[in-house]
Amino acid sequence: MIVQTAKMALQAVWGSKMRSFLTMLGIIIGVFALVVLVSLMQGSTDYIAGEISDLGGSYYTVRIEDDHGQPLSLDDLDTIMAEGLGSAAPLGQTYVIGKNGRTSDSFLLYGTTAVYSAIHDLRVEYGTFLRQSNEDNHSRVAVINQNAALDLMGTLDCLGEDILFNGIPFRIIGILAEDDGMASMFSMQDYVAYIPYSTVQRLDPSVSSDLSSFYFSAAPEDTPEQAQDRLEHWLRERFDQDENAYSIADNTAIEETMRSVTGVLQTLLGGIAAISLIVGGIGIMNIMLVSVTERTREIGIRKAIGASRRIILLQFLLEALVLSLLGCALGLALSWITLVVVSLASGISSYTISPGVAVIAIVFSSLIGLIFGLYPANKAAGKPPIEALRYSE
């Protein structure tokens, strides 16, 4: 019976295509607005989040506020790593003049250890990053960025050659991959070199072996929360259970803040779009009411030949449901096309219909079809057959 009634509902909708389409227009636009707005918002959020995490995986910056007379040293970082908490690397920096033959320019020199490249996701294009042995031997070796290689050395093929930092020769053991995306936006300095921490202390006495800060990233098997807990536990123990002796900053905090802000915006936009869906539902109700009046005779005939109240109710309810779901399908199709066009035009591949919002659109459209179809359907079902039969068109 439901199948037959659904067929009749489809026939009725299909029978007057133009009117059905105009009736559905409200739902089409509502679904379109909801899906496109939310998907664009979500796509943009994902894109920006992706850019942020490209700046380096998630790492923590630990700052020592009060060392209780027991300053942190490189040995402490080794202990952290030996205890399996994660990777820890110091960063000392100084400005020097780099020189090769006749060309010279200002360099930002970072002194660090081997694990730094893993913490910050640094990619080395040619050669290798610093090694533990370089640190132990206070080796004069350097990893330079591509700009420095091209401009000062004149070629990317300069591994093994020497570069002078403040007159002291350093052997080039690696060249970094070219920075991409947002990462390069933040580096002001054209020329950058990484050398062992123990070596940078010799170039600049202000870089102390007492660490005031270091970088940390979690062991791969730990969740960020676990890693942070374990690190804090270790730090409290190290500094006489003083929670104010250190501070831990998290680079994922930026991403989280952004996600929560865009989450609120997304809900807001979704809410506004949902209102247009409700307006679409009212449009369906109006047309259904007109349709019930127009089809009074038909309702009378159906009742005379034996349609019960329930069947007439079902028929009109299904018609409203077909209208709203068809409108929803057209709205989803239109959204899909729009998002494909937008992602082709912008080159950002994360603009796709998010399944969550599609499900919400479908559920919401069905509810609207049912709720706004109920009143006209009930009106149709309640018509007394004799009066309905007498109704003249």
Next chain:
Amino acid sequence: MIILREICKRYQVGEEMVYALDHASLRIRQGEFVAIIGPSGSGKSTLMNIVGCLDLADSGSYELDGQSIEEYTEDDLARIRNRKIGFIFQNFNLISKLTAEENVELPLIYQQIPKRERQKRVKQALDQVGLWNRRQHKPSELSGGQQQRVAIARALATRPAIFLADEPTGNLDSKTTGEIMDIFCGLHRQGSTIVLITHDSGVAAQAARRVHILDGKVTEEETS
């Protein structure tokens, strides 16, 4: 088998109570062909609505096919109309969006008859009124006589206890009236019970039994 006993139906018109049916009694046996004759406003339509279970009487009793039609709910009445009554109306009352075939099939769908059986019955009914070759036509593509034949087929297909025809030839010319009456006579010969409501004495003359109705009162005409 129809037994009406002391049926009353009243309407309030302003201050006054008007009897559309005034203690009307009528008995129609299985296989009878009865014409109910009366001028307009005599209570014909009210009688037809009550016999057709479209309306309930205010008082009196009505028994259809051994079933007493009293204090039924709307849904019960719909089921009785669906299974026991075959309506044929003056203005045909076909659904304009549906083809002849679909119109005939509709009451069978409401009876929840399986598709195969439905198709068989639709073909039988349309064959009997000679319109099987016009089954794909919409009512607007058919002549008045053809539309009335589709309506008769729709009633036929449900195999009702009675055919209830309300001025079935009222909108037709004399030639098609003859055709339609031939179909009714044929149905009567096959043993169907037919109640024909009309104001046309020529049409009524073809029925085996004639009942007059005037001011809500039913009187039997002596059959010769």
